[in-house]
Amino acid sequence: MKEKAVIYARVSSLSQEKDGFSIPAQIDLLNSYAEKNNIEVVKIFDEAETAKQAGRTKFNAMLKFLSQHKDVSTILVEKTDRLYRNFKDYVELDVDRTRYKVCLVKEGVVLCNNSNSHEKLVHGLKVLLAKNFIDNLKEETQKGRLKKASEGYFIGQVPYGYKKLDTKTTVINSDTAPFVRRAFELYADGYSIEKVRETLKDEGYIYNKSSIAISKGHLHKMLKNVAYIGIIDFRGKFYEGKHEPIVSNELFNKVQRQFKKDYKPDKISKHNFAFTGLITCAECGCAITAEIKKGKYIYYHCTGYKKICSQKEFITEEKLIEQFDAAVRAVTISEKHFEYIKKGLRESFIDKKKYDLEHYDVMVKNVKKIQNRLDKLYLDKLDGEISTEVWREKHAKWTEDLEVLQSKISAYSKASKKYYEEGIKYIELLKNVYSIYSAQSNSEKAKLIKILLSNCKLRDKKLSYDYNKPFSYFVKNDQCHKKYPGCDSNA
Numbered sequence: 001m002k003e004k005a006v007i008y009a010r011v012s013s014l015s016q017e018k019d020g021f022s023i024p025a026q027i028d029l030l031n032s033y034a035e036k037n038n039i040e041v042v043k044i045f046d047e048a049e050t051a052k053q054a055g056r057t058k059f060n061a062m063l064k065f066l067s068q069h070k071d072v073s074t075i076l077v078e079k080t081d082r083l084y085r086n087f088k089d090y091v092e093l094d095v096d097r098t099r100y101k102v103c104l105v106k107e108g109v110v111l112c113n114n115s116n117s118h119e120k121l122v123h124g125l126k127v128l129l130a131k132n133f134i135d136n137l138k139e140e141t142q143k144g145r146l147k148k149a150s151e152g153y154f155i156g157q158v159p160y161g162y163k164k165l166d167t168k169t170t171v172i173n174s175d176t177a178p179f180v181r182r183a184f185e186l187y188a189d190g191y192s193i194e195k196v197r198e199t200l201k202d203e204g205y206i207y208n209k210s211s212i213a214i215s216k217g218h219l220h221k222m223l224k225n226v227a228y229i230g231i232i233d234f235r236g237k238f239y240e241g242k243h244e245p246i247v248s249n250e251l252f253n254k255v256q257r258q259f260k261k262d263y264k265p266d267k268i269s270k271h272n273f274a275f276t277g278l279i280t281c282a283e284c285g286c287a288i289t290a291e292i293k294k295g296k297y298i299y300y301h302c303t304g305y306k307k308i309c310s311q312k313e314f315i316t317e318e319k320l321i322e323q324f325d326a327a328v329r330a331v332t333i334s335e336k337h338f339e340y341i342k343k344g345l346r347e348s349f350i351d352k353k354k355y356d357l358e359h360y361d362v363m364v365k366n367v368k369k370i371q372n373r374l375d376k377l378y379l380d381k382l383d384g385e386i387s388t389e390v391w392r393e394k395h396a397k398w399t400e401d402l403e404v405l406q407s408k409i410s411a412y413s414k415a416s417k418k419y420y421e422e423g424i425k426y427i428e429l430l431k432n433v434y435s436i437y438s439a440q441s442n443s444e445k446a447k448l449i450k451i452l453l454s455n456c457k458l459r460d461k462k463l464s465y466d467y468n469k470p471f472s473y474f475v476k477n478d479q480c481h482k483k484y485p486g487c488d489s490n491a
């Protein structure tokens, strides 16, 4: 009988699709692989979504389909990062503990229950690095944005009251700016937000085509927006903007003082405990909560909401941390393992490089395409074939496209370069994880624990947990040495 399989194809963003990493291309590749290997494809699952977006409907549909069709256990996928976005997906589709077989066609790897541990380890690293790569890319893109902001330009949409002439030049919009100015004046005069809204409407100010009056939320935000005094606010940091202010500093400050009068500061927020939300009760499944006793001691215990629980004892935060400490200590790797893992990493780096080159080429081609288009546009304008207005509009649009693409190329190549370095850093981190961890505050510790562990449960003041992949490969004292062929400590 023919082996039966499903195909899973994914693009992580619309731009990826545009850049030529389309779903049809992935499906073609996988279909021809199936044909060559005498595999029958019974269903195709494809989806387009961003890497950070939660919930993949087709991915979940695929898991459901597989659970309902016991005769199908093979998944064909282009490569690792098509299949997983993060650790969570990786854990969900646990090839170690399930009957699934995953063929990573471009990487030439087949993973199943009996793959050797070296293959699994390298695969685990790839998942780790795929995530890492996404983070790097994000960071690089952020850098570009930061640069633009620090030079005084708006990032993305300009605030109400302004309009963009091209990617950089922002001017006051004479249609909407009076609305902003009047709103500030009214609020500074002591009107409430609601009253400002009404008065604006009564005085004939129109917010926009779809709604005459501004919403309270928008008005509130508007009155606090430093853009109106010529400042660019990028992630909480202020830069002097290149745009002209709409209101004076004096008026703006008066409005802020008025806010202070109208809105008393929030009551003291509830204490944030570092480890709540991380642990559940092993007996009843309720959340573990915390409270302060005798003014300074933090105790954790089952909320007991289901009223079926016999776990009544409290555990001190100190005792809880001791147990987390032990969990972190157990993933610290030795020098020997470090060298071994580095080897695996180098292998995966070579795959990554091939992929990068393809991706890079496509982007460079697109840059050329746009440049040609711009040249042609210019000629058309010279020849009088298009109006100045059309020229300006198209020119602005394509120049912006070009800039976006160029910044992507630069972000991409920087992120790629960091891939191997960061990977090494990751493993080095595991070498020193305990000493780094122990120097952190409790809330930072909790963050690391979230990356490291899942299913943290408490019973009779004892913690139980699972290690997330790929960290589970590094855990000491449970047959750890068997997991590293070639560096057996008995050898």
Ligand SMILES: [Zn+2]
Residues within 6 Å of the ligand: 281, 282, 283, 284, 285, 286, 302, 303, 304, 309, 310, 311
């Ligand atoms: Zn309980």
